[in-house]
Amino acid sequence: MNVNVLVFGQIADITGKESLSITGVASTDELVQLLQQKYSGLKELKYLVAVNKKIIQQSTELKDNDTVALLPPFSGG
Amino acid sequence: MNVNVLVFGQIADITGKESLSITGVASTDELVQLLQQKYSGLKELKYLVAVNKKIIQQSTELKDNDTVALLPPFSGG
Amino acid sequence: MKEMKKHAVFVDGAITPGFVSEALQKHSVNKNIGAHSLFLGQVRNDVINGQKVAAIEYTAYNEMAEEKFQEIREAAFENFDLICMHIYHSLGKVNAGEISLFVFTSSTHRKEAIRACEYIVERIKKEAPVWGKEIFLNNEYQWKKNTD
Amino acid sequence: MKEMKKHAVFVDGAITPGFVSEALQKHSVNKNIGAHSLFLGQVRNDVINGQKVAAIEYTAYNEMAEEKFQEIREAAFENFDLICMHIYHSLGKVNAGEISLFVFTSSTHRKEAIRACEYIVERIKKEAPVWGKEIFLNNEYQWKKNTD
Numbered sequence: 362m363n364v365n366v367l368v369f370g371q372i373a374d375i376t377g378k379e380s381l382s383i384t385g386v387a388s389t390d391e392l393v394q395l396l397q398q399k400y401s402g403l404k405e406l407k408y409l410v411a412v413n414k415k416i417i418q419q420s421t422e423l424k425d426n427d428t429v430a431l432l433p434p435f436s437g438g
Numbered sequence: 439m440n441v442n443v444l445v446f447g448q449i450a451d452i453t454g455k456e457s458l459s460i461t462g463v464a465s466t467d468e469l470v471q472l473l474q475q476k477y478s479g480l481k482e483l484k485y486l487v488a489v490n491k492k493i494i495q496q497s498t499e500l501k502d503n504d505t506v507a508l509l510p511p512f513s514g515g
Numbered sequence: 516m517k518e519m520k521k522h523a524v525f526v527d528g529a530i531t532p533g534f535v536s537e538a539l540q541k542h543s544v545n546k547n548i549g550a551h552s553l554f555l556g557q558v559r560n561d562v563i564n565g566q567k568v569a570a571i572e573y574t575a576y577n578e579m580a581e582e583k584f585q586e587i588r589e590a591a592f593e594n595f596d597l598i599c600m601h602i603y604h605s606l607g608k609v610n611a612g613e614i615s616l617f618v619f620t621s622s623t624h625r626k627e628a629i630r631a632c633e634y635i636v637e638r639i640k641k642e643a644p645v646w647g648k649e650i651f652l653n654n655e656y657q658w659k660k661n662t663d
Numbered sequence: 664m665k666e667m668k669k670h671a672v673f674v675d676g677a678i679t680p681g682f683v684s685e686a687l688q689k690h691s692v693n694k695n696i697g698a699h700s701l702f703l704g705q706v707r708n709d710v711i712n713g714q715k716v717a718a719i720e721y722t723a724y725n726e727m728a729e730e731k732f733q734e735i736r737e738a739a740f741e742n743f744d745l746i747c748m749h750i751y752h753s754l755g756k757v758n759a760g761e762i763s764l765f766v767f768t769s770s771t772h773r774k775e776a777i778r779a780c781e782y783i784v785e786r787i788k789k790e791a792p793v794w795g796k797e798i799f800l801n802n803e804y805q806w807k808k809n810t811d
Contacts, residue, residue: 436807437793447646513659514645536684553701
């Protein structure tokens with residue numbers, strides 16, 4: 362199983378790229394844990410998580426080919 | 439003693455001119471009574487009275503060369 | 516003695532979109548502005564008793580109106596954290612679809628600009644000695660009434 | 664099936680005063696409009712830790728942002744008596760003094776246009792997945808934080 366991860370703003374600064382392909386995670390909590398291991402700077406940042414463009418409030422099960430986005434605080438306008 | 443009277447909007451339609459010169463009135467109440475005699479249509483209209491560009495709430499004594507304006511409801515913008 | 520800067524408000528005829536863009540352009544040099552709020556009043560072709568409005572012809576008690584605009588201007592600066600503000604109002608004939616009022620406020624932050632703009636528009640509508648004559652397609656007319 | 668009209672929101676680089684006047688001009692044919700309310704966000708040259716902001720570079724989660732703008736659009740039409748509305752937001756680099764956000768509402772009456780415009784601006788600031796990178800004169804940068 363594979364999920365696409367999109368990161369933005371200061372999170373992309375930490376990962377060094379704007380999209381990642383991650384395999385072997387069953388939920389958003391598992392995904393976030395894995396990313397925090399890989400990118401320790403992530404722990405200090407505030408962000409929302411979206412699955413397929415919808416913001417989620419709690420850990421959500423992931424299906425193959427889902428898109429998960431990590432969204433730091435918005436600053437448009 | 440002479441006062442200048444300025445009229446606007448639908449009041450100017452009734453008087454047929456935008457300014458009048460009136461002599462021999464000592465207060466705004468006297469002035470309004472005189473104008474209502476001269477232009478009976480005035481009685482049916484709503485308007486505010488300004489003396490030297492300041493709106494007054496009650497009859498005001500007039501001095502020579504004062505400017506009195508009759509202001510129908512504003513409709514700018 | 517405090518010197519009072521004169522601010523021209525009345526514009527002859529309609530306010531054009533080009534006039535609005537020039538006003539905006541002038542403010543690009545003021546780089547502590549973060550937000551502009553603009554209100555534009557446009558003449559409607561309302562149908563009243565079967566007659567369609569073709570234009571509004573504006574007249575004003577100019578000297579009193581200018582004092583009132585100055586009073587509104589000072590109150591806006593006192594009540595809101597503004598960097599600048601402008602009021603433009605048409606005199607004479609403005610056709611349906613054209614703009615007759617332009618209120619323009621600029622501030623560091625959006626809320627002050629937005630609230631000041633609304634405040635100024637409401638005061639102009641209620642307090643400025645300006646009258647609109649609605650001229651119908653058949654050349655008859657009636658005096659405009661402002662809604663609340 | 665209801666057909667959903669596509670509304671382009673993102674603009675490459677700054678929104679120019681000429682773009683604003685063209686938008687206004689297009690609405691002169693709609694003669695039941697009586698009021699336009701416009702909000703324009705302009706990039707400030709704030710000084711942060713002694714460094715002056717030269718520009719903001721905007722990025723977005725485009726697909727999600729477009730859905731969000733559409734959602735805000737529908738909510739605005741549901742909550743306010745609007746004739747039309749437009750949102751334009753810059754992507755890429757916008758220099759200090761230039762415009763990066765343009766919200767444009769039109770209604771028969773002023774209060775609906777003004778309130779809708781403020782509602783839309785607030786929702787965009789809070790909910791649109793867009794990020795601004797403040798680039799200083801010395802080419803360093805920081806990520807912008809929106810104020811309430």
